[in-house]
């Protein structure tokens with residue numbers, strides 16, 4: 001069955017380019033992003049793994065660990081890492097799971113047979129420090145992901161975990177946010193000392209509270 005928001009992210013032990021990892025233990029108190037790519041030595045995947053590696057410091061700042069997976073072997077990932085560094089200008093900066101037996105791919109329903117019988121699609125699972133799934137994304141093999149968008153949703157997830165707010169369309173870190181409807185105006189006055197604007201009774205905005 002597909003993994004849904006709020007589910008505990010399935011735990012597993014797997015071989016990776018950084019040795020054997022047990023997922024929950026490896027995550028510790030961090031946020032985590034588990035993301036699959038279809039195949040090593042393919043063009044779009046090479047650009048993605050290079051771009052995520054180049055932005056490692058941005059994920060570190062957000063207390064977030066990255067881990068990639070495909071159904072290739074760890075040996076193949078190690079060989080491919082050389083090409084990633086050579087062509088993308090960034091050395092691989094996080095582990096890649098060797099999932100030849102599809103343990104992780106099956107646990108996370110990353111193989112979508114109507115797209116491809118054997119290869120993982122481009123799945124993204126963002127997991128909170130409580131090990132629960134906070135966000136899922138699925139892209140086809142033909143469409144590379146956007147690192148800025150992953151960082152943007154991570155900012156929203158981390159902000160909304162701590163404050164009774166939601167982030168509006170196209171929000172990016174630093175923009176005004178929405179006060180969730182369950183918060184009364186009286187409570188909002190206490191929770192959001194910078195004040196708030198009422199556009200409609202259900203649509204109230206306030207400066208980002210953690211800035």
Ligand code: BEZ
Nearest residue numbers: 038039042043044045141
């Ligand atoms: C790619 O990464 O370029 C790719 C991988 C599998 C199928 C199509 C494209």
